[in-house]
Amino acid sequence: xxxxxxxxxxxxxxxxxxxxxxxxxxxxxxxxxxxxxxxxxxxxxxxxxxxxxxxxxxxxxxxxxxxxxxxxxxxxxxxxxxxxxxxxxxxxxxxxxxxxxxxxxxxxxxxxxxxxxxxxxxxxxxxxxxxxxxxxxxxxxxxxxxxxxxxxxxxxxxxxxxxxxxxxxxxxxxxxxxxxxxxxxxxxxxx
Amino acid sequence: xxxxxxxxxxxxxxxxxxxxxxxxxxxxxxxxxxxxxxxxxxxxxxxxxxxxxxxxxxxxxxxxxxxxxxxxxxxxxxxxxxxxxxxxxxxxxxxxxxxxxxxxxxxxxxxxxxxxxxxxxxxxxxxxxxxxxxxxxxxxxxxxxxxxxxxxxxxxxxxxxxxxxxxxxxxxxxxxxxxxxxxxxxxxxxx
DNA sequence: AGGCAATCTTGTCAGTGTCAAGTTGATGGG
DNA sequence: CCCATCAACTTGACACTGACAAGATTGCCT
Numbered sequence: 218x219x220x221x222x223x224x225x226x227x228x229x230x231x232x233x234x235x236x237x238x239x240x241x242x243x244x245x246x247x248x249x250x251x252x253x254x255x256x257x258x259x260x261x262x263x264x265x266x267x268x269x270x271x272x273x274x275x276x277x278x279x280x281x282x283x284x285x286x287x288x289x290x291x292x293x294x295x296x297x298x299x300x301x302x303x304x305x306x307x308x309x310x311x312x313x314x315x316x317x318x319x320x321x322x323x324x325x326x327x328x329x330x331x332x333x334x335x336x337x338x339x340x341x342x343x344x345x346x347x348x349x350x351x352x353x354x355x356x357x358x359x360x361x362x363x364x365x366x367x368x369x370x371x372x373x374x375x376x377x378x379x380x381x382x383x384x385x386x387x388x389x390x391x392x393x394x395x396x397x398x399x400x401x402x403x404x405x406x407x408x
Numbered sequence: 409x410x411x412x413x414x415x416x417x418x419x420x421x422x423x424x425x426x427x428x429x430x431x432x433x434x435x436x437x438x439x440x441x442x443x444x445x446x447x448x449x450x451x452x453x454x455x456x457x458x459x460x461x462x463x464x465x466x467x468x469x470x471x472x473x474x475x476x477x478x479x480x481x482x483x484x485x486x487x488x489x490x491x492x493x494x495x496x497x498x499x500x501x502x503x504x505x506x507x508x509x510x511x512x513x514x515x516x517x518x519x520x521x522x523x524x525x526x527x528x529x530x531x532x533x534x535x536x537x538x539x540x541x542x543x544x545x546x547x548x549x550x551x552x553x554x555x556x557x558x559x560x561x562x563x564x565x566x567x568x569x570x571x572x573x574x575x576x577x578x579x580x581x582x583x584x585x586x587x588x589x590x591x592x593x594x595x596x597x598x599x
Numbered sequence: 600a601g602g603c604a605a606t607c608t609t610g611t612c613a614g615t616g617t618c619a620a621g622t623t624g625a626t627g628g629g
Numbered sequence: 630c631c632c633a634t635c636a637a638c639t640t641g642a643c644a645c646t647g648a649c650a651a652g653a654t655t656g657c658c659t
Binding site: 246319322367376390 | 435436437438439510511512513514545547548549551552554555556557558559560562563566567568569572581584585586588589
């Protein structure tokens with residue numbers, strides 16, 4: 218990788234993106250260095266900047282890609298619970314994307330491509346509660362469902378629920394967790 | 409602040425911690441610079457290192473403080489729902505702590521003080537579901553409750569639910585959200 | 600064929616974290 | 630009262646980083 222025949226790399230943008238995802242998944246976004254990514258791609262230290270402008274630009278591109286992956290992962294899932302399961306699966310399948318997507322201080326918030334991708338994912342999230350019967354406040358219901366899935370995904374990725382899983386896949390555990398919730402086991406005390 | 413009579417600062421550790429929290433709350437942990445904190449405290453560039461060893465050490469100290477604040481915020485709350493509300497309030501009252509606590513790649517995971525504080529907070533979280541009647545799997549119920557509160561807090565802090573709040577305080581919104589959940593509005597479709 | 604624009608390189612600058620070695624001054628034992 | 634000791638802070642240095650500017654190379658389009 219580090220030596221190259223041609224002057225042009227050919228696929229530098231994808232190379233850098235892939236390497237960046239590896240680094241972020243392994244050591245977090247803070248460990249990401251444009252110069253290091255350049256070295257891995259066998260390219261001069263300033264080359265990545267031509268594709269992403271900035272460190273922020275690179276992270277913004279990753280976040281945008283993440284929102285599109287999320288939208289694709291949720292698309293065409295009729296049932297709300299299963300949508301939650303897929304949300305969790307997305308987070309575990311693409312931990313680097315997920316991390317970056319929800320760290321706004323790393324991103325250029327007004328980037329058009331980011332906003333467009335975010336809107337596509339947002340539409341999928343809204344669609345999850347759109348068809349629910351007997352829900353007076355669909356928006357709040359949506360936020361409740363999103364909170365549950367997002368919270369579980371986040372806690373899993375930060376290593377806060379490992380013990381409870383007992384070897385099970387996180388998405389499976391989440392499926393049974395929602396079962397517990399929605400059959401009225403948890404409520405108990407209502408004031 | 410930037411000029412000083414005495415050679416010793418007197419309270420550098422607290423000064424640096426306070427300044428760090430400001431920076432993190434405003435621009436995120438990535439924007440944090442030890443040299444900048446030193447300048448703000450009117451002290452030489454290597455002074456903070458004497459108190460925190462590292463950038464990682466500083467962030468670890470913040471996380472430990474955060475877990476203790478969380479434990480204190482949760483202590484003595486009998487009802488589970490109200491515990492969730494307090495969790496959300498903690499996150500909004502101490503956004504910098506909250507952010508750092510749940511970014512393990514910024515922390516020294518084996519730090520004794522961090523582990524101790526984390527355990528204190530963890531005990532409070534467990535206590536929340538301990539007294540629940542009719543709950544076969546208390547651990548899973550606890551993770552469900554934690555996921556919901558944590559997810560909502562995270563989504564709020566990342567600016568993903570602003571529109572839905574409509575001016576209300578996030579903790580109030582969360583209270584009504586849990587009401588919606590626990591009165592069986594959301595379940596609807598059960599497969 | 601020729602020019603144009605995208606891609607990549609080279610060189611440079613200020614800023615950062617971290618380490619090592621020196622200064623200052625508070626504190627407590629003789 | 631004095632002085633040794635030690636924590637708190639300073640100074641200086643080094644390697645590394647992101648960012649910018651200016652030049653080299655090459656694919657592509659007319």
